[in-house]
Amino acid sequence: MSRHKPKKNTQTKKVCAAGDVRIIGGQFKRRIVSFIDAEGLRPTPDRLRETLFNWLLADIHGAYVLDSCAGSGVLGFEALSRGAAHCTFIEMNRAQSAMLQQSAEQLRLNTDNHQIITGTAEQVLTQESFTPHTFDIVFIDPPYAQDLWQPILMALITQSLIDTETLIYLEADKDLESQLQQLADTFNENLTSQPQATLKNIDFECLKQTKVGQVVAGLYRLSSS
Secondary structure, eight states, rough: OOOOOOOOOOOOOOOOSSSEEEESSSTTTOOOOEEEEOOTTOOOOOHHHHHHHHHTTTOOOOOEEEEETTTTOOHHHHHTTTSEEEEEEEOOHHHHHHHHHHHHHHTOOOOOTTTEEESOHHHHTTTSOOOOOSSSEEEEEEOOGGGGGHHHHHHHHHHOOOOHHHHHHHHSSSSSSSHHHHHHHHHHHTTTGGOOOOOSEEEEEEEEEETTEEEEEEEEEEEEE
Protein backbone atom coordinates (compact mmCIF):
# COMPACT_ATOMS: atom_id res chain seq x y z
CA MET A 1 0.00 0.00 0.00
CA SER A 2 1.14 3.52 -0.72
CA ARG A 3 2.33 5.80 2.01
CA HIS A 4 0.32 8.94 1.26
CA LYS A 5 -0.82 11.87 3.35
CA PRO A 6 -4.26 11.49 4.96
CA LYS A 7 -6.61 14.42 5.40
CA LYS A 8 -6.34 16.32 8.64
CA ASN A 9 -9.15 17.20 11.07
CA THR A 10 -8.85 20.96 11.57
CA GLN A 11 -11.40 21.42 14.36
CA THR A 12 -9.98 23.18 17.42
CA LYS A 13 -11.51 23.46 20.88
CA LYS A 14 -9.78 25.49 23.57
CA VAL A 15 -9.14 23.45 26.72
CA CYS A 16 -7.11 24.01 29.88
CA ALA A 17 -3.99 21.98 30.64
CA ALA A 18 -3.34 20.15 33.91
CA GLY A 19 0.28 19.33 33.11
CA ASP A 20 2.91 19.52 30.45
CA VAL A 21 5.89 17.60 29.10
CA ARG A 22 8.94 18.74 27.20
CA ILE A 23 10.10 17.51 23.78
CA ILE A 24 13.69 16.39 24.30
CA GLY A 25 15.23 16.35 20.82
CA GLY A 26 15.13 17.63 17.26
CA GLN A 27 13.55 20.70 15.71
CA PHE A 28 11.18 21.31 18.65
CA LYS A 29 13.67 20.49 21.41
CA ARG A 30 12.63 22.04 24.75
CA ARG A 31 9.18 22.99 23.44
CA ILE A 32 6.25 22.11 25.71
CA VAL A 33 3.17 20.03 24.94
CA SER A 34 0.30 19.98 27.41
CA PHE A 35 -2.19 17.42 28.66
CA ILE A 36 -5.35 17.33 30.74
CA ASP A 37 -6.01 15.50 34.00
CA ALA A 38 -7.53 12.21 32.79
CA GLU A 39 -7.48 8.68 34.17
CA GLY A 40 -4.63 6.63 32.74
CA LEU A 41 -3.00 9.56 30.93
CA ARG A 42 0.72 9.45 31.79
CA PRO A 43 3.31 10.68 29.30
CA THR A 44 6.25 8.36 28.64
CA PRO A 45 9.08 9.47 31.00
CA ASP A 46 12.02 11.41 29.52
CA ARG A 47 14.50 8.62 30.26
CA LEU A 48 12.43 6.00 28.45
CA ARG A 49 11.65 8.38 25.58
CA GLU A 50 15.35 9.09 25.09
CA THR A 51 16.01 5.34 24.94
CA LEU A 52 13.19 4.83 22.43
CA PHE A 53 14.39 7.51 20.03
CA ASN A 54 17.96 6.25 20.28
CA TRP A 55 16.55 2.91 19.07
CA LEU A 56 14.80 4.70 16.20
CA LEU A 57 17.69 6.97 15.26
CA ALA A 58 18.33 5.36 11.87
CA ASP A 59 14.65 4.94 10.99
CA ILE A 60 12.77 8.07 12.09
CA HIS A 61 13.64 10.42 9.22
CA GLY A 62 10.89 10.43 6.60
CA ALA A 63 8.81 7.83 8.48
CA TYR A 64 5.03 7.60 8.53
CA VAL A 65 4.14 7.23 12.20
CA LEU A 66 1.06 6.18 14.19
CA ASP A 67 0.66 7.34 17.80
CA SER A 68 -2.24 5.02 18.56
CA CYS A 69 -3.04 6.09 22.14
CA ALA A 70 -1.67 9.59 21.85
CA GLY A 71 -2.44 11.07 25.27
CA SER A 72 -0.17 14.11 25.51
CA GLY A 73 1.03 13.31 21.99
CA VAL A 74 4.64 13.63 23.08
CA LEU A 75 5.76 10.47 21.25
CA GLY A 76 4.23 11.65 17.99
CA PHE A 77 5.43 15.24 18.38
CA GLU A 78 8.90 13.96 19.28
CA ALA A 79 8.86 11.85 16.10
CA LEU A 80 7.92 14.89 13.98
CA SER A 81 10.56 16.96 15.78
CA ARG A 82 13.19 14.38 14.78
CA GLY A 83 12.24 14.25 11.11
CA ALA A 84 9.23 11.95 10.64
CA ALA A 85 7.27 12.79 7.48
CA HIS A 86 3.81 12.36 9.01
CA CYS A 87 2.16 11.35 12.27
CA THR A 88 -1.40 10.15 12.81
CA PHE A 89 -2.54 10.76 16.41
CA ILE A 90 -5.50 8.78 17.78
CA GLU A 91 -6.88 9.87 21.16
CA MET A 92 -10.14 8.68 22.70
CA ASN A 93 -10.61 11.57 25.16
CA ARG A 94 -12.27 14.50 23.33
CA ALA A 95 -10.79 17.15 25.60
CA GLN A 96 -7.28 15.74 25.21
CA SER A 97 -7.80 15.43 21.46
CA ALA A 98 -8.55 19.16 21.40
CA MET A 99 -5.41 19.73 23.48
CA LEU A 100 -3.40 17.85 20.84
CA GLN A 101 -4.73 20.24 18.21
CA GLN A 102 -3.67 23.20 20.36
CA SER A 103 -0.20 21.73 20.78
CA ALA A 104 0.08 21.19 17.02
CA GLU A 105 -0.86 24.81 16.41
CA GLN A 106 1.59 26.08 19.02
CA LEU A 107 4.36 24.07 17.34
CA ARG A 108 3.22 25.52 13.99
CA LEU A 109 3.12 22.11 12.39
CA ASN A 110 2.42 21.98 8.68
CA THR A 111 -1.18 21.00 8.00
CA ASP A 112 -0.09 18.14 5.75
CA ASN A 113 2.25 16.34 8.18
CA HIS A 114 -0.19 15.28 10.89
CA GLN A 115 -3.72 14.06 11.50
CA ILE A 116 -5.59 14.04 14.83
CA ILE A 117 -8.49 11.60 15.20
CA THR A 118 -10.82 11.32 18.20
CA GLY A 119 -11.80 7.75 19.05
CA THR A 120 -10.47 4.46 20.37
CA ALA A 121 -7.66 3.10 18.23
CA GLU A 122 -9.05 -0.42 17.94
CA GLN A 123 -12.26 1.03 16.46
CA VAL A 124 -10.75 3.83 14.35
CA LEU A 125 -8.29 1.48 12.66
CA THR A 126 -11.07 -0.83 11.45
CA GLN A 127 -13.40 1.88 10.09
CA GLU A 128 -13.88 2.10 6.34
CA SER A 129 -13.41 5.89 6.57
CA PHE A 130 -9.86 5.46 7.94
CA THR A 131 -7.42 6.24 5.14
CA PRO A 132 -5.44 3.02 4.59
CA HIS A 133 -1.68 3.20 4.34
CA THR A 134 1.15 1.20 5.83
CA PHE A 135 2.91 2.76 8.82
CA ASP A 136 6.69 2.69 9.21
CA ILE A 137 6.63 3.19 12.99
CA VAL A 138 3.79 2.51 15.43
CA PHE A 139 3.62 3.60 19.08
CA ILE A 140 1.24 1.53 21.24
CA ASP A 141 1.26 2.97 24.74
CA PRO A 142 -2.29 2.71 26.17
CA PRO A 143 -3.37 3.22 29.78
CA TYR A 144 -1.90 0.19 31.51
CA ALA A 145 -5.06 -0.82 33.38
CA GLN A 146 -7.10 -1.00 30.15
CA ASP A 147 -4.77 -3.56 28.51
CA LEU A 148 -5.59 -2.30 25.01
CA TRP A 149 -2.38 -2.97 23.13
CA GLN A 150 -3.38 -6.49 22.06
CA PRO A 151 -6.63 -5.45 20.27
CA ILE A 152 -4.87 -2.43 18.76
CA LEU A 153 -2.04 -4.59 17.44
CA MET A 154 -4.53 -7.16 16.12
CA ALA A 155 -6.46 -4.40 14.29
CA LEU A 156 -3.24 -3.13 12.69
CA ILE A 157 -2.36 -6.62 11.47
CA THR A 158 -5.80 -7.62 10.18
CA GLN A 159 -6.25 -4.27 8.37
CA SER A 160 -2.77 -4.58 6.80
CA LEU A 161 -1.69 -1.24 8.30
CA ILE A 162 1.68 -2.69 9.32
CA ASP A 163 4.05 -5.04 7.55
CA THR A 164 7.29 -6.88 8.23
CA GLU A 165 9.26 -3.62 7.93
CA THR A 166 7.16 -1.71 10.49
CA LEU A 167 8.80 -0.95 13.84
CA ILE A 168 6.35 -1.46 16.71
CA TYR A 169 6.94 0.17 20.10
CA LEU A 170 5.03 -1.39 22.99
CA GLU A 171 4.86 -0.13 26.56
CA ALA A 172 3.13 -1.93 29.43
CA ASP A 173 3.38 -2.75 33.12
CA LYS A 174 3.69 -6.51 32.57
CA ASP A 175 5.65 -9.04 30.55
CA LEU A 176 5.20 -8.56 26.80
CA GLU A 177 6.75 -11.70 25.35
CA SER A 178 4.20 -14.27 26.47
CA GLN A 179 1.28 -12.05 25.45
CA LEU A 180 2.77 -11.39 22.01
CA GLN A 181 3.14 -15.12 21.50
CA GLN A 182 -0.46 -15.64 22.53
CA LEU A 183 -1.61 -12.94 20.11
CA ALA A 184 0.39 -14.49 17.26
CA ASP A 185 -1.06 -17.93 18.02
CA THR A 186 -4.62 -16.53 18.08
CA PHE A 187 -4.10 -14.75 14.74
CA ASN A 188 -2.58 -17.80 13.07
CA GLU A 189 -5.36 -20.08 14.31
CA ASN A 190 -8.03 -17.77 12.84
CA LEU A 191 -6.54 -16.93 9.43
CA THR A 192 -9.62 -18.11 7.53
CA SER A 193 -11.79 -15.51 9.29
CA GLN A 194 -9.42 -12.66 8.34
CA PRO A 195 -9.36 -12.68 4.51
CA GLN A 196 -8.30 -9.00 4.33
CA ALA A 197 -5.05 -9.68 6.19
CA THR A 198 -1.99 -9.92 3.92
CA LEU A 199 0.30 -11.38 6.60
CA LYS A 200 0.18 -15.12 7.26
CA ASN A 201 1.67 -17.26 10.04
CA ILE A 202 3.02 -14.31 11.98
CA ASP A 203 5.53 -14.10 14.79
CA PHE A 204 7.17 -11.20 16.63
CA GLU A 205 10.87 -10.44 16.71
CA CYS A 206 12.12 -8.46 19.69
CA LEU A 207 14.68 -5.92 18.49
CA LYS A 208 15.17 -3.98 21.73
CA GLN A 209 13.79 -4.15 25.26
CA THR A 210 14.22 -2.23 28.49
CA LYS A 211 12.60 -1.85 31.89
CA VAL A 212 12.25 1.39 33.84
CA GLY A 213 10.77 0.78 37.29
CA GLN A 214 7.65 -1.30 36.68
CA VAL A 215 7.38 -0.24 33.03
CA VAL A 216 8.38 -2.76 30.37
CA ALA A 217 9.07 -1.33 26.90
CA GLY A 218 10.19 -2.98 23.71
CA LEU A 219 10.70 -2.46 19.99
CA TYR A 220 9.36 -5.27 17.82
CA ARG A 221 8.97 -6.30 14.20
CA LEU A 222 6.59 -8.78 12.61
CA SER A 223 7.79 -11.80 10.72
CA SER A 224 5.56 -13.75 8.36
CA SER A 225 5.99 -17.02 6.47
